[in-house]
Amino acid sequence: MDFISLISEHKDELSSLLGNKLKLNSDEIDTTLQSSGEVMQNVVSKTVESKGLDTLLNLFSSSENSTASSSLQKSIGNDLVKSLISKGLGKGKSSSIVQLILPILISKISGLIGGDKNNLTQLLGSSGNSKLGSIGGSLLKKLFN
Numbered sequence: 001m002d003f004i005s006l007i008s009e010h011k012d013e014l015s016s017l018l019g020n021k022l023k024l025n026s027d028e029i030d031t032t033l034q035s036s037g038e039v040m041q042n043v044v045s046k047t048v049e050s051k052g053l054d055t056l057l058n059l060f061s062s063s064e065n066s067t068a069s070s071s072l073q074k075s076i077g078n079d080l081v082k083s084l085i086s087k088g089l090g091k092g093k094s095s096s097i098v099q100l101i102l103p104i105l106i107s108k109i110s111g112l113i114g115g116d117k118n119n120l121t122q123l124l125g126s127s128g129n130s131k132l133g134s135i136g137g138s139l140l141k142k143l144f145n
Helices: 003-022 026-049 053-059 067-086 091-113 117-124 129-143
Strands: none
Touching (some): 053 091
16 A cells, blocks of 8 residues: 555545534645645655654654654644645644644554554655655645645
8 A cells, every 4th residue: 555545545534524523614625635745745855855764664653752753743733734824724723633633644654654664665655765755745745636
């Protein structure tokens, strides 16, 4: 399974959750899912480029987050809030979205990766670190369209 399959498999669930729990309309849901893909692309790319593969593996595992992984998760959340605000969603709504969706996305990805480098590499579609982030982010981004 790859990222496209993973998110496609859960797109209805995520859309329903965002609509029912947070009363988002379809445009807000689309914006949320697209922004999630863009933010994940940027963060994964930056993390891989800065040789933070171990941090990603820890974040996407069942292990307790390291300090670096906790910081990375917080950074993803902050970047996603900023992205949603820049696309017209209010700060309060954006924060609520991130609190709801980020743990679900990380959990779904963690279920497939399980802290295993080979699984992460396979999901991102490349064995070379230089392409890892952009390919993985592109896949996530496509999922939400």
